[in-house]
Amino acid sequence: MRSRVSILLLILIATSVTTLANHHAFSTYFDTQRPVRVTGTIVKVDWVNPAVFVHLQVPDGTPGQFVTWAFEGESANSMGGRGLNQSMLKAGDTVTLVGWMGIPGANLSETVGDPELAARVRAERAASIAQFEFADGRKIPVVSNVPLVQ
Secondary structure, three states: OHHHHHHHHHHHHHHHHHHHHHOOOHHHHEEEEEEEEEEEEEEEEEOOOOOOEEEEEEEOOOOOOEEEEEEEOOOHHHHHHOOOOHHHOOOOOEEEEEEEEEOOOOOHHHHOOOHHHHHHHHHOEEEEOOEEEEOOOOEEEOOOOOOOOO
C-alpha cells in the first residue's frame, strides 16, 4: 500500500512540475502598455493546455499580403470555464481578438512543449487574448481586465 501511495505522489509531483515549467510570467512576453484589437480569419486553433493558441491571418495593408498572428490565451480548461469551446473557433471564421502585443524579441515559442506548435508560434506575430468578439456581436472576455482599444 505504501509503495502505491509513493508512486501516486511521485506522479502528482512530476505533473505539477511540468505544468509549472510550461506556465510563464505574463510580463515576460506581453506588453500591458500596448493593447491591441485585431480582426482576421482563423487559420488554426491549438486547443491545448497549458495555453490555447488562435492563429489569425490578417491583411497587412498591402493588397494580397497577410501577416499571421499567434494569439495566446488561457488554458483550454480556463477558456471552457469562461464559456468558450473549441467548436466556436473554426478555421475560415472571422473573429476580432482583443489583448496585448507581444514584447519584441520575446520568444513565446519557448513556453510551448509541442515542436510543431512552437515553430508556428515562432514564425508568427505574438499577442495575448483578453476577449473574443464574434461576427454576430457576442463578446466573450477570457480575463478579468480586458483593455479598452478602438
